Amino acid sequence: MKVIVTKDYEEMSDAAFEIMSKTVSENPRAVLGLATGSTPLGLYSRMVADHEKNGTSYKEIKTVNLDEYIGLDSDNKESYAYFMRKNLFDFIDIKKENTNIEDGTAEDFSAECERYNALLSVLRQDIQVLGLGSNGHIAFNEPGTPFDSVTHVVSLSESTIKDNSRLFDSIDDVPKKAFTMGLSNIMNAKKIIILASGENKAKAVYGMVKGKICVDVPASILQNHADTTLICDASAAKLIEEFVK
Secondary structure, eight states, rough: EEEEEESSSHHHHHHHHHHHHHHHHHTTOOOEEEEETTTTTTHHHHHHHHHHHOOOTTTOOOOESSSEETTTOHHHHHHHHEEEEHHGGGSSSOGGEEEEEETEEEOOHHHHHHHHHHHHHHOOOSEEEEEEESSOTTTTTTTOOTOOEEEEEEEEOOOHHHHHGGGGGSSSOOOSSEEEHHHHHHHHHHHHHEEOSSSGGHHHHHHHSOOOOOTGGGGGGGOOOOTTTEEEETTTTTTTTHHHO
16 A cells, blocks of 8 residues: 655645546546545545646546435435535536436335446446545445445444534434445455545554454455555544654
8 A cells, every 4th residue: 555645635635636637637538436525525626626727528537436325315415416516526527427326315225236336347446536434434334344345235333423424414414324335346446545634534544554454444455455545644644654754
């Protein structure tokens, strides 16, 4: 795993954009695996600015998102489908039909998981963007998730609900279940960048980079990936400084 430590969130976002931009410029038909939450917002804003200033095109790009809350339709402002439109897709020239995410309103959970797994089998991510949960989760793969997992339904942990509550009016409004790509779906990506910002992520960063590879820290599986880059700010890196100097 390559580790890039930046001064702050803005430099972290710059470094992530540099890798993303290279992927898109080298392959205008690339499949981008995308994440939600506050961490990748800086990356997405840079993608939008680059598109507006330099005309970088996403017309032939396809995307697959990691996860979606169960019970929220795509027009719900708290859904991840809405998040992606309002923070990226509405501001670049990507075709709506080329963007993919699990259907939060699906009534047959098993069928929806099978549909998304089939999609991922033909849309292998050229690059996958990840955030890192404070308990070491990636996507919604909570501690204890088997490493061979594929798209599945998960009951969110208390720590994940707390982490995500900042995006809702109340913690009581955070959905308790979600669809998520499994760890094997994520590991199938050709390239992975995982972003971490803030001191509250420091223990998870340490467990991911230097800890034992185990299901207790789902992100630790990334130690086994051939092309993963961790980009984190100084606060998130404070427990691994001795390993990256």
